[in-house]
Amino acid sequence: MAKIMLVSAIASGQGKTTLTAALARRLRREGKRVRVFKTGPDFLDPMLLERASGAPVYQLDLWMVGEAVCRRMIADAARDADVVLIEGVMGLYDGQPSSADLANAFGIPVLLALDASAMAQTAGALVLGLRDYGPVRLAGVIANRVGGEGHARMVADALRGVQLLGHLPRQERSLPERHLGIHQADEVAGLDGLLDGLADALHLSQDALDGITEIMLDATAAPPSEPMPHAPLRGKTIAIARDAAFAFLYRANLDCLEAMGASLAYFSPLRDEPVPAQADAVYLPGGYPELHARTLSHNRRWQTTLRVAHAAGLPVYAECGGMMAVADTLTDTEGREWPMAGLLPGKAIMQQRLAALGLQAWGTGAGELRGHTFHYSRFDTPAAPHAHARRHPAGTEGEAVYRAGSLTASYFHAWFPSCPEAVARLFTGGEA
Known part of the structure; x- marks a missing residue:
């Protein structure tokens, strides 16, 4: 069985992709088998997440891809991996269907990425509100753009029982962006060095993943895909x-x-x-x-x-x-x-x-x-x-x-x- 988490946030720009990539690279370097998915239609984030995880990245969406196919894909990945990470899209409850809808459809715990750069105690209000609004099953929080250990402790104390699983300091070098999102992976000079640097900078609690229940989805609960009666593009x-x-x-x-x-x-x-x-x-x-x-x-x-x-x-x-x-x-x-x-x-x-x-x-x-x-x-x-x-x-x-x-x-x-x-x-x- 694999530990499965959906990484989401209050909004875009909180650092979901950065934290998902840093966590995937960190776990991969520790010898764990990591698979990553991206929620919703997206071309750019999967390119980066493939480099971070060393495995192909596919999209999940309850409407575009379909619930049965999503279940089968997650279950297949969970059989072959130690950890399955699913990066959400936009904010946790944004869209129809939303990242929260996907998590709740399969009982997947949510790991919140929180930009803590301009807050301390208010982090608790945001986290508890995100947990209870749906609600969703909350695995914990990773705080992004943290000023130091003292800042991280203030955030942790404000969470009222929700675990701060880790934090990532402010980065001198971040993933470059343009009008459609981050740059393509092959365009970022020294990308593997950047990913290794993010993995090194990611502070994780000693038992960061231990408290997250392992999940095994039953792929047989989804009806098998119907094969086409013939191969219409054979020879083309x-x-x-x-x-x-x-x-x-x-x-x-x-x-x-x-x-x-x-x-x-x-x-x-x-x-x-x-x-x-x-x-x-x-x-x-x-x-x-x-x-x-x-x-x-x-x-x-x-x-x-x-x-x-x-x-x-x-x-x-x-x-x-x-x-x-x-x-x-x-x-x-x-x-x-x-x-x-x-x-x-x-x-x-x-x-x-x-x-x-x-x-x-x-x-x-x-x-x-x-x-x-x-x-x-x-x-x-x-x-x-x-x-x-x-x-x-x-x-x-x-x-x-x-x-x-x-x-x-x-x-x-x-x-x-x-x-x-x-x-x-x-x-x-x-x-x-």
């Missing part, structure tokens, strides 16, 4: 753009494509690599094309081969940043306009404020494809939408889905396992 090669500009790829999406029989071939538009000649379809995921617009605009080979593939009728699926790269132009954060691949008429324009955020679902002819949206740009286009996703749980109109020949493009990020048949149609030219 899907070319996937993958580099610093196109890095927003769920591991579960790649697993889903392979489970349907597809072979995956990667290429890098930033290195001006062509679409692989053996490709039967092309997948342009999200990422940061706006940070690399000059390079993408000047690199001709990837654009030319993509246009040739599109003209030949190969299915092309472009998500968010991928859609920005196939527009006529992309205007970066400094207002400079760059020509792009031009498969979809319109202009992608970066802006300072958040344009959209949240869970959505696209009702396709094959069923409901679930996912999310998160972007700062807007898309000005004369093209009429082929369809719209719907916001969850409101049910109001969400992101537009565009079709241009064999191209399907949208700001919507799909969670492929939610409807594999719809995904198979996207990559075989069928009507999704």
Whole structure:
């Protein structure tokens, strides 16, 4: 059996990712087998948590992923690990479903990450309020950005019976962030040294984990996933753009494509690599094309081969940043306009404020494809939408889905396992 904890906080910015990464690296160095999950749709935090834990990181969400699949994934990880850490999303009770909903669905204790930099005794009020509001089963607290041992003792004394399991001093060097979150793991110079430094700086009580009950979820309580009656992508090669500009790829999406029989071939538009000649379809995921617009605009080979593939009728699926790269132009954060691949008429324009955020679902002819949206740009286009996703749980109109020949493009990020048949149609030219 494994000890399982969900790391959450009162809000974003409290240090959940930093503390989860520090704890994962610390436990891993002590010889423990550690698995980490991320709550909700997120591409960036899992990259960092994979480096910290040395194991693949998958997403958990009661709606997007589904309760049965979440149970099975946690149970499978718990059989192979000593400790399973689940990083929450936003604040403990934020969202529908929330991190608290996930914890309570499986009886998982919550470990609160608390930014104590500007408080002492008030920490107790926050912690007790977070525990009792739901309520949730509270494992304890790790205080972040603590001024010293005296400060840590004041916080511990204020918790009224809740255990302060550890604390992390203020860090001279923190994880760098930009408009969509932390930097990608491969972009952070000396990341492993930074993670080791955080692990070294993390003060843990002697029995920090001993009091947390080991949990074994019964994976058999979840019905087995229904295998597809056939492998609809068998014999198909899907070319996937993958580099610093196109890095927003769920591991579960790649697993889903392979489970349907597809072979995956990667290429890098930033290195001006062509679409692989053996490709039967092309997948342009999200990422940061706006940070690399000059390079993408000047690199001709990837654009030319993509246009040739599109003209030949190969299915092309472009998500968010991928859609920005196939527009006529992309205007970066400094207002400079760059020509792009031009498969979809319109202009992608970066802006300072958040344009959209949240869970959505696209009702396709094959069923409901679930996912999310998160972007700062807007898309000005004369093209009429082929369809719209719907916001969850409101049910109001969400992101537009565009079709241009064999191209399907949208700001919507799909969670492929939610409807594999719809995904198979996207990559075989069928009507999704």
